[in-house]
Amino acid sequence: MVTQVGPRPFPFLPGLYLLPIGLLVNGAPGGTMDSVMKITFLGTSAAWPTPQPGCHCPQCSEARADGRLRRTRSSLLIESADEVVLVDPGPDVFHQFEREGLEPRVDRVLVTHSHADHVLGLGDLERLRADRKHVLRVHAAAYHRKRIGEIFPYLVDERDPRIVFEVWKPGTEISLEGIRIEGFETGHRARFPTAALLMHLHTPDGMRRVAYATDMGELPDDSRERLEEIDLFVGDGTFLGGEGHGHPGTDAVLALGAELDVEKVAFTHVGHVQVDDAGLRERLGEGVGLAYDGGNLLDLLP
Numbered sequence: 001m002v003t004q005v006g007p008r009p010f011p012f013l014p015g016l017y018l019l020p021i022g023l024l025v026n027g028a029p030g031g032t033m034d035s036v037m038k039i040t041f042l043g044t045s046a047a048w049p050t051p052q053p054g055c056h057c058p059q060c061s062e063a064r065a066d067g068r069l070r071r072t073r074s075s076l077l078i079e080s081a082d083e084v085v086l087v088d089p090g091p092d093v094f095h096q097f098e099r100e101g102l103e104p105r106v107d108r109v110l111v112t113h114s115h116a117d118h119v120l121g122l123g124d125l126e127r128l129r130a131d132r133k134h135v136l137r138v139h140a141a142a143y144h145r146k147r148i149g150e151i152f153p154y155l156v157d158e159r160d161p162r163i164v165f166e167v168w169k170p171g172t173e174i175s176l177e178g179i180r181i182e183g184f185e186t187g188h189r190a191r192f193p194t195a196a197l198l199m200h201l202h203t204p205d206g207m208r209r210v211a212y213a214t215d216m217g218e219l220p221d222d223s224r225e226r227l228e229e230i231d232l233f234v235g236d237g238t239f240l241g242g243e244g245h246g247h248p249g250t251d252a253v254l255a256l257g258a259e260l261d262v263e264k265v266a267f268t269h270v271g272h273v274q275v276d277d278a279g280l281r282e283r284l285g286e287g288v289g290l291a292y293d294g295g296n297l298l299d300l301l302p
């Protein structure tokens, strides 16, 4: 029997994202927060989605039987009262919007780096915009702009540009209603920079700081210095345990979280770890968060 999509670990209700954050976090209207914000994990897989065709490992088999455990390519959708920002348009972007019942509205895009799992949906996303009168604003580092232009020459054609690049470098800040997004640099490895996000969230409980860093094989010292008083570090779950190629293993992310005195560590960009969900949670340890497709990042806050 093919997978049926069942109830999600973090249930998505159409229209829920229009509620104030207080309702989402506390279950009741909260505090002084009057802006609207939801941060959805559109996807939570590493470079290849789960399940993988032909694979019958515990992880893939379980995901086939329980749609809540299916994972598509990692992406975040940040919805504030004034703007919708998509982080990393991967190849599943059409499916992700349809699955979540989302309106095709994206005001700008942040690209962490130009690997296929993070940019291949850019062409689809340009088509997905409800209002195609305006070019799509894409923040990407210079190194990755060039590669995006090589993948999608028609999107950057000067005679009819469909996307316009905006600056993305360490320290770049984007201010939305209720959230300030700051860029910090990481790297798969030397000379392959990746961007990560430090989000400053205005919540009814005060200012909360969330770091989102997938594909982080390296963390330069000046980036590390920015990571003070982090409430939630959402890190790279490509490899369970030890280190992989250009990615930290989950052990390294947990160790970094401890070094930085992060209140809570959670994982996205989950790889083909070949253990079932309960086994993965057990390996990660108590108090460690795990993101699922369709989940709200705010629900992971400690």
Ligand SMILES: [Zn+2]
Residues within 6 Å of the ligand: 046, 047, 115, 117, 118, 214, 215, 269
């Ligand atoms: Zn990736």
Ligand SMILES: [Zn+2]
Residues within 6 Å of the ligand: 052, 055, 056, 057, 058, 059, 060, 061, 272, 274
């Ligand atoms: Zn498998």
Ligand SMILES: [Zn+2]
Residues within 6 Å of the ligand: 113, 115, 188, 215
């Ligand atoms: Zn990558």
